[in-house]
Amino acid sequence: MQQEENKQAVVKETIAETSENNTTVDPHADREASKYENPIPSREFIVEMLENEQKPMRIKQIADSLEIEDDERFEALSRRLKAMVRDGQLLRNRRGAFGLIQKMDLIKGKVLGHPNGFGFVEPEDGGSDLFLSEKEMHKVFHGDIVIASVIGVDRKGRREGMVVEVVQHNNEKVLGRLHYEDGLAWVQPTNSKIAQDVFIPKDGLIDAEEGQIVMVEIIHQPTKRSSAIGKIIEVVGDYMAPGMEIDSAIYAHGIPNEWSDELLAELDSIPNEVTEAEIEGRKDLRNLPLVTIDGEDSKDFDDAVFAKRRKKGWRLVVAIADVSHYVTSGSALDKEAFERGNSVYFPQKVIPMLPEKLSNEMCSLNPKVDRLCMVCDMSIDEHGKLERTQFYDAVMHSKARLTYNQVNDMLTNSDSEHRKTYKDLLPNIEDLNELYLALKSARAERGALEFDTVETRIVFDDDRKIKEIVPVQRNEAHKLIEECMLMANVATARYLKWHKIPILYRVHEKPSEEKLANLRTFLSDFGLSLEGGDDPTAEDFAEVAEKVQGQPYSHIVQTVLLRSMNQAVYQPDNQGHFGLNYEHYAHFTSPIRRYPDLLIHRAIRFAWQKKPVEEFAYSEADMKTFGEHCSGTERRADEATRDAVTFLKCEFLSHRLGEEYEAIVSAATNFGLFVELDSLYVEGLVHITELGEDYFHYDASRHCLKGERTGKVYSLGDRIRVQVAQVNLDDRKVDLRFIESLSENQSEKVSDDESGEEQEQPKKRKKKRYYRKKTAKKPSTNA
Structure with missing residues (x-):
C-alpha cells in the first residue's frame, strides 16, 4: 500500500515538474495518476497549453513544451493527441501540427442529410446550421460527425460550409434496395436522408434479386473522389413484403431493436411476480380501488388513478409503475434504456424501451395482480389548484383495466352496461370526472393551449395492407386521464425544484420573433390579432383559437398557430412549458416508455434520503447530455414512424x-x-x-x-x-x-x-x- 502511494506521489511530482514553465499545474493530475501507470498531462491541460502558445504545434514541440522525453510517454502522448483529433478537440493541419478547432474558425457537428442531395452541419455548440452543397455531401453520410469550415453565405443568406475532416463515420451498415444495370450493382438506401448510392463490387454480391431489400456493410466510406462501396451481408426481404416498411424505418433511422446477452441474463434474475421481500417497507394500497384507463389496443399500463371527493376538493392518487426498482443505474437494462431513449410505436408493432418481461408484465399495472409502484398523492382544491403533494413507494392491486370508450360510456350514458359491470368502481369514476371538470376549468382559466387536431388509425387487412384509414375520436375520458397526468407531472417538477436536484424538465419555449411576425401577418388576413406584443402568452394564443371555433377557416388557423410553436425538449434548465402555461413541468408518468421519466423517479427516491444534492448520481452536465440525447431519440422515433406510415399511405394510393x-x-x-x-x-x-x-x-x-x-x-x-x-x-x-x-x-x-x-x-x-x-x-x- 505504501509502495503504491509512493509511486503515485512520484507521478504527481513528475507531472508537476512537466508544468514548471507554465503558470498552472495540471488540475487533473490525480485523475490521470489513478488511471494510468505512466501518466501524461490530461487533455484539459494540453488544450490549455495550446491556448497559451496561441499557435498550432507539432508533436515534438508539444512534447518539448510538456517536457516529455522518454519513448513510452512520448508514445502515450501521440495516442492521446490522435484521440483528441478523433473526438473533435483538436485538428491536425497539412503540416502535421495540432491546433484548437475554435482557433481555426472551424465547426464540429453532425451531418443532417436532405432527400434532395444537399445537407447541413448541426453544430455541437448549438449555433445555427451550416449549409452543405450536394458536392460537399458526396463526401459524407447523414449522421456522420465532421469538422467543417465556413466558406461564405449562399443566395438564401445561409452560412455555407466545406467538410474539412470526418471525425466519425456513423453508418457502418446501410439498408437499401438492390439494383443491377449493365453489369453494375448498387444499393439505393431506404433512408431518404442518404442521397448517395452504395456501389457493390462483384465480390460483395450474394444471391439477391433486383429490387430486393438488402443489408450492406460499408467497406469504403464516401470521399471527395469516390462513392461509398459495400458488400451485401443479408437479404432482408422483398420490397413490398408486409412489414418491410417498418423494418426499413428501423434500420434507416438506427433504432436499436435487439437485446444483448448481458441484458437477457440480467432480466432472468428478476422474479416473475412481486415477492414479500420487495413489498416490505412499502405503503400497502392493495385495497384502494385504483384502475387503469387506456386505449383498446394498449398492452403496457404504466399509470393507475383514484380520486375521492372531500369537503373542500379532492384527493387524487396517481400510481406509476416502479421501473426504477427493476432498472438500476449503470445496469445493462439501464444502458439499453438510455440508448433507446423511448419506445417507438409503429402501426401494429412496438419497439419497446424495455424488454417485454418488464414493459408488459412486471412494470405493467395489469389488473388483479400485485405490482410495485411509485405514488404521487395529491390534494386539489375546489378550483383545480394543487395544494399538497406526497410521494411514496407502494404496492398496488389494480381493480380493473378500463378503456377510454368504456369510461366515456359510463359517464355519458345512464343506461350503460358498463355502469352495471363496474358498479363498485362507479363512485370513484364519477369523482374522477368531477375532478376533471375542475381541472378543465383551471386549464381554461390559465390559458393553456388545446387544439382539436385529427389523429388517424390505420386498419389493416389479412395481408397486412391498408384496408382503411379512420379518424381517432378523443372523448372526455381521454382528456380526464390527460389532466390527471398533467397534474402529477407538475407536482413532480415543483417537488424536485424545491429539493434543488438536477433533473430533466420538459421545456416548451416561446415562439421566435420571426415566427410571431409571420403569424401576425397571416392572422390579419382573417381580421384576427394576437395580443401580447413582443411577449405573448399561451392565453393570448388560446384566445385566437377560441375566436375561430366553428368558423370554416378554424382548421387552418389552428394549423398555423401550431406551426409557429417551438418543439418541446428535455433539458435541466427550467424554462417552463409555454403551450401548457406551466412554470414547472417534468415527465413522471411513463417510465416504461420514456427514459427521462425513469431519471425523474430516481431523483424522487434520492430526495427521500435527505442527502446533500452533491451526492446525487447525476450532475447538471450529465442531465444536459441526457436531455440532448433523449430529445434526439424522440425526434428519431417521430421520423421513423412518419416514414413507415407515409410509405403505407403511398402504397395505399398507388392502387x-x-x-x-x-x-x-x-x-x-x-x-x-x-x-x-x-x-x-x-x-x-x-x-x-x-x-x-x-x-x-x-x-x-x-x-x-x-x-x-x-x-x-x-x-x-x-x-x-x-x-x-x-x-x-x-x-x-x-x-x-x-x-x-x-x-x-x-x-x-x-x-x-x-x-x-x-x-x-x-x-x-x-x-x-x-x-x-x-x-x-x-x-x-x-x-
Missing part, C-alpha cells in the same frame, strides 16, 4: 391512380400546394404548374400562392378537387392533378397593397384577351 377526391390545402410552398385528401387523411403535392396559366408567387407570411396575372390565391384551408396522378414509393411522394377549386372568391383573399384594395379586374381582362391573341400557340408555364 387508386386516376381516382378523384376532395381535399384541403394543408401547406403552401414555392413549388406547389400540399393537400390532404378527404376521408383518406393522406397528403400529396399539387405542383405549381398544375394551378393554371399564370406565374404563381409564394407568400411565406400568408402561407399562400398568388397568381401574378389572375390574382388567384390558394392558401391553407382552401378546398379543391384533385386526381391521383402518380405515386413514387421510393421517394414516398404522391403527385396530384388539380381539377377545380371548391372555395369561393379566390381572387379576393390577399390584396396587392397594404390598403387592401382589389386589383382592377377590367384591365386584367383586357390584358388577358391581348395575351391570348398574341401567344395562343405558346401557353404560359411556370419556370
Whole structure:
C-alpha cells in the first residue's frame, strides 16, 4: 500500500515538474495518476497549453513544451493527441501540427442529410446550421460527425460550409434496395436522408434479386473522389413484403431493436411476480380501488388513478409503475434504456424501451395482480389548484383495466352496461370526472393551449395492407386521464425544484420573433390579432383559437398557430412549458416508455434520503447530455414512424391512380400546394404548374400562392378537387392533378397593397384577351 502511494506521489511530482514553465499545474493530475501507470498531462491541460502558445504545434514541440522525453510517454502522448483529433478537440493541419478547432474558425457537428442531395452541419455548440452543397455531401453520410469550415453565405443568406475532416463515420451498415444495370450493382438506401448510392463490387454480391431489400456493410466510406462501396451481408426481404416498411424505418433511422446477452441474463434474475421481500417497507394500497384507463389496443399500463371527493376538493392518487426498482443505474437494462431513449410505436408493432418481461408484465399495472409502484398523492382544491403533494413507494392491486370508450360510456350514458359491470368502481369514476371538470376549468382559466387536431388509425387487412384509414375520436375520458397526468407531472417538477436536484424538465419555449411576425401577418388576413406584443402568452394564443371555433377557416388557423410553436425538449434548465402555461413541468408518468421519466423517479427516491444534492448520481452536465440525447431519440422515433406510415399511405394510393377526391390545402410552398385528401387523411403535392396559366408567387407570411396575372390565391384551408396522378414509393411522394377549386372568391383573399384594395379586374381582362391573341400557340408555364 505504501509502495503504491509512493509511486503515485512520484507521478504527481513528475507531472508537476512537466508544468514548471507554465503558470498552472495540471488540475487533473490525480485523475490521470489513478488511471494510468505512466501518466501524461490530461487533455484539459494540453488544450490549455495550446491556448497559451496561441499557435498550432507539432508533436515534438508539444512534447518539448510538456517536457516529455522518454519513448513510452512520448508514445502515450501521440495516442492521446490522435484521440483528441478523433473526438473533435483538436485538428491536425497539412503540416502535421495540432491546433484548437475554435482557433481555426472551424465547426464540429453532425451531418443532417436532405432527400434532395444537399445537407447541413448541426453544430455541437448549438449555433445555427451550416449549409452543405450536394458536392460537399458526396463526401459524407447523414449522421456522420465532421469538422467543417465556413466558406461564405449562399443566395438564401445561409452560412455555407466545406467538410474539412470526418471525425466519425456513423453508418457502418446501410439498408437499401438492390439494383443491377449493365453489369453494375448498387444499393439505393431506404433512408431518404442518404442521397448517395452504395456501389457493390462483384465480390460483395450474394444471391439477391433486383429490387430486393438488402443489408450492406460499408467497406469504403464516401470521399471527395469516390462513392461509398459495400458488400451485401443479408437479404432482408422483398420490397413490398408486409412489414418491410417498418423494418426499413428501423434500420434507416438506427433504432436499436435487439437485446444483448448481458441484458437477457440480467432480466432472468428478476422474479416473475412481486415477492414479500420487495413489498416490505412499502405503503400497502392493495385495497384502494385504483384502475387503469387506456386505449383498446394498449398492452403496457404504466399509470393507475383514484380520486375521492372531500369537503373542500379532492384527493387524487396517481400510481406509476416502479421501473426504477427493476432498472438500476449503470445496469445493462439501464444502458439499453438510455440508448433507446423511448419506445417507438409503429402501426401494429412496438419497439419497446424495455424488454417485454418488464414493459408488459412486471412494470405493467395489469389488473388483479400485485405490482410495485411509485405514488404521487395529491390534494386539489375546489378550483383545480394543487395544494399538497406526497410521494411514496407502494404496492398496488389494480381493480380493473378500463378503456377510454368504456369510461366515456359510463359517464355519458345512464343506461350503460358498463355502469352495471363496474358498479363498485362507479363512485370513484364519477369523482374522477368531477375532478376533471375542475381541472378543465383551471386549464381554461390559465390559458393553456388545446387544439382539436385529427389523429388517424390505420386498419389493416389479412395481408397486412391498408384496408382503411379512420379518424381517432378523443372523448372526455381521454382528456380526464390527460389532466390527471398533467397534474402529477407538475407536482413532480415543483417537488424536485424545491429539493434543488438536477433533473430533466420538459421545456416548451416561446415562439421566435420571426415566427410571431409571420403569424401576425397571416392572422390579419382573417381580421384576427394576437395580443401580447413582443411577449405573448399561451392565453393570448388560446384566445385566437377560441375566436375561430366553428368558423370554416378554424382548421387552418389552428394549423398555423401550431406551426409557429417551438418543439418541446428535455433539458435541466427550467424554462417552463409555454403551450401548457406551466412554470414547472417534468415527465413522471411513463417510465416504461420514456427514459427521462425513469431519471425523474430516481431523483424522487434520492430526495427521500435527505442527502446533500452533491451526492446525487447525476450532475447538471450529465442531465444536459441526457436531455440532448433523449430529445434526439424522440425526434428519431417521430421520423421513423412518419416514414413507415407515409410509405403505407403511398402504397395505399398507388392502387387508386386516376381516382378523384376532395381535399384541403394543408401547406403552401414555392413549388406547389400540399393537400390532404378527404376521408383518406393522406397528403400529396399539387405542383405549381398544375394551378393554371399564370406565374404563381409564394407568400411565406400568408402561407399562400398568388397568381401574378389572375390574382388567384390558394392558401391553407382552401378546398379543391384533385386526381391521383402518380405515386413514387421510393421517394414516398404522391403527385396530384388539380381539377377545380371548391372555395369561393379566390381572387379576393390577399390584396396587392397594404390598403387592401382589389386589383382592377377590367384591365386584367383586357390584358388577358391581348395575351391570348398574341401567344395562343405558346401557353404560359411556370419556370
